[in-house]
Amino acid sequence: MSLLVVGSTAFDTVETDQGRIDDCLGGSSTYFSLAAAMFTEVRLVSVVGEDFPDESRALFEKHGVRLDGLEVKPGKTFRWSGKYSADMNSRETLDVQLNTFADFRPRVPDTFRDSPFVFLANGAPTTQASVLDQVEACRFSVADTMDLWIETQRDDLSALLERIDGLILNDEEAKMLTGETNLVRAGRKVLDLGPKLVILKKGEHGSFLFSNFFQYALPAYPTEHVLDPTGAGDSFAGGFMGFLSGCATLSLWNMKRAIAYGTVTASMTVESFGVDAIARASRADIDRRYDELIQFVSV
Numbered sequence: 001m002s003l004l005v006v007g008s009t010a011f012d013t014v015e016t017d018q019g020r021i022d023d024c025l026g027g028s029s030t031y032f033s034l035a036a037a038m039f040t041e042v043r044l045v046s047v048v049g050e051d052f053p054d055e056s057r058a059l060f061e062k063h064g065v066r067l068d069g070l071e072v073k074p075g076k077t078f079r080w081s082g083k084y085s086a087d088m089n090s091r092e093t094l095d096v097q098l099n100t101f102a103d104f105r106p107r108v109p110d111t112f113r114d115s116p117f118v119f120l121a122n123g124a125p126t127t128q129a130s131v132l133d134q135v136e137a138c139r140f141s142v143a144d145t146m147d148l149w150i151e152t153q154r155d156d157l158s159a160l161l162e163r164i165d166g167l168i169l170n171d172e173e174a175k176m177l178t179g180e181t182n183l184v185r186a187g188r189k190v191l192d193l194g195p196k197l198v199i200l201k202k203g204e205h206g207s208f209l210f211s212n213f214f215q216y217a218l219p220a221y222p223t224e225h226v227l228d229p230t231g232a233g234d235s236f237a238g239g240f241m242g243f244l245s246g247c248a249t250l251s252l253w254n255m256k257r258a259i260a261y262g263t264v265t266a267s268m269t270v271e272s273f274g275v276d277a278i279a280r281a282s283r284a285d286i287d288r289r290y291d292e293l294i295q296f297v298s299v
Contacts, residue, residue: 001040001041001116001117001139001245001246002040002041002042002043002112002114002115002116002117002245003036003040003041003042003043003115003117003118003119003241003242003245004043004045004108004112004115004117004118004119004131004135005029005032005033005036005042005043005044005045005118005119005121005238006029006045006046006069006106006108006118006119006120006121006123006128006131007027007028007029007032007046007119007120007121007122007123007144007234008027008028008029008030008046008078008101008104008121008122008123009025009027009029009030009044009046009047009048009052009070009077009078010025010026010027010030010077010078010079010080010101011023011024011025011026011077011078011079011080012024012025012026012027012079012080012081012082012230012274013079013080013081013082013094013095014081014082014083014084014228014230014273014274015082015083015084016083016084016088016227016228016229017084017086017088018226018227018228019227019273021228021273021274023079024273024274024275024276025056025059025274025275026080026230026231026274026275027046027078028121028122028123028144028231028234029044029045029046029121029234030231030234030275031230031231031234031235031238031269031275031278032119032121032234032235032237032238032241033060033063033065033238034059034060034063034065034235034238034275034278034279035234035235035236035237035238035239035242035265035266035269035278036119036238036239036241036242036245037063037064037065037238037242038063038239038242038265038281038282038283038286039239039242039243039245039246039261039283040117040242040245040246041064041066042063042064042065042066042242043065043066043068043069043111043112043115044060044065044066044067044069044070045069045070045106045107045108045109045112045131046069046070046071046104047070047071047072047073047100047101047104048070048071048072048073048077048078048100049072049073049074049075049076049077049099049100050072050073050074050075050076051076051077052072052077057070059275059279063279066111066112068109068111068112069106069107069108069109069112071107073100074100075099075100076097076099076100077099077100077101078097078098078099078100078101079095079096079097079099080093080095080096080097081093081094081095081096082094082230084228084229088226088229089203089204091229104123104127105127105130106127106130106131106134107134108131108134108135112135113134113135113136113137114135114136114137115135115137115138116137116138116139116140116245117138117139117140117141117241117244117245118131118132118135118138118140118141118142119141119142119143119144119237119238119241120132120141120142120143120144120164121144121234121237122144122145122146124149124153124156125145125149125153125156125157125159125160126153126156128143128160129156129159129160129163132163132164140165140166140244140245140250141163141164141165141166142164142165142166142167142168142197142237142240142241143160143164143166143167143168144167144168144169144233144234144237145157145167145168145169145173146169146173147172147173147176150173150176150177151176157177158193158194161190161193161194161195162193162194163194164194164195165195165196165197166195166196166197166198166199167190167195167197167198167199168199168201168233168236168237169190169198169199169200169201170200170201170202170203170233171183171186171200171201171202171208174186174187174190174198174200177190177193178190183200183208184208184215186200187200187208187210187215188210190210191210191211191212196211196212197209197210197211197255198210198211199240199259201233201236202220203220203229203232204220205219205220206218206219206220206263207220207236207259207262207263209255209256209259211255213252214252216255216256216259218256218259218260218263218293218297219296219297220263220266220267221263221264221266221267221289221292221293221296222296223267223270223271225271226270226271227270227271227272227273228270228272228273228274229270230274231269231274231275231278232266232269232270233266235262235265235266235268235269235278236262236263236265236266237262238262238265239258239261239262239263239264239265239266239286240258240259240261240262241258242261242265243257243258243261243262244258260290260293260294261286261290263293264286264289264290264292264293265278265281265286267289268281268285268286268289
């Protein structure tokens with residue numbers, strides 16, 4: 001089934017102890033789209049500037065991402081610059097130029113309004129909620145969020161949580177949102193805020209899925225060569241949502257498999273700067289790494 005994603009398309013400048021890359025294609029919806037496109041039809045709603053090159057558009061099209069909702073506005077595309085710590089577990093934002101993304105008001109095309117699966121990439125809760133107002137046949141909706149919205153737009157975020165099926169956030173954000181210091185209690189308390197499913201990302205330590213019916217934890221895929229962690233969380237979400245959108249049911253078994261697919265998809269992304277690795281990966285590559293992960297965690 002088709003999968004709608006709404007979020008940022010950007011150019012990133014990234015520095016790690018493994019090197020540096022300037023103005024590479026990035027943004028939350030970009031990583032998500034390229035990851036999810038290995039599993040299903042992806043429909044992108046985003047905004048770019050007049051400087052967005054034909055080769056970047058061609059990359060989306062090569063992977064079958066539908067661009068009916070990619071708006072081109074006067075000005076420059078969103079740009080972000082950051083530097084990671086030596087262990088890559090933290091990063092410093094050096095520069096943010098929102099440009100055309102500053103006043104992004106998502107407009108879901110008529111051809112996308114029947115999308116049964118919807119992913120709301122990181123953005124203001126009011127912006128995310130406006131997408132839900134425009135879709136007509138949503139079967140499963142998941143949102144991403146961050147500390148900024150928890151701190152500055154908590155009421156709007158709380159209203160959004162009552163409308164979505166799932167929420168993805170990291171462990172520190174879950175603790176901030178709930179006031180709990182224990183991760184398990186924090187995950188359960190997020191469920192009380194509305195979503196039926198909560199996924200807590202723990203970086204190199206894997207992820208934890210909470211629902212009212214079951215809990216499930218999975219370690220990260222053991223990746224030997226990490227060059228750039230940018231986009232790993234969005235790629236995880238793309239693998240998770242992309243796999244689920246191709247399933248006949250949203251069963252416990254399929255949820256567990258989707259977490260595993262999200263995990264290995266993210267592991268592909270971090271092995272290059274920018275989107276290069278995930279753009280080169282095939283479904284066969286993902287399936288092979290999925291099988292390896294299952295062997296790693298089997299007793």
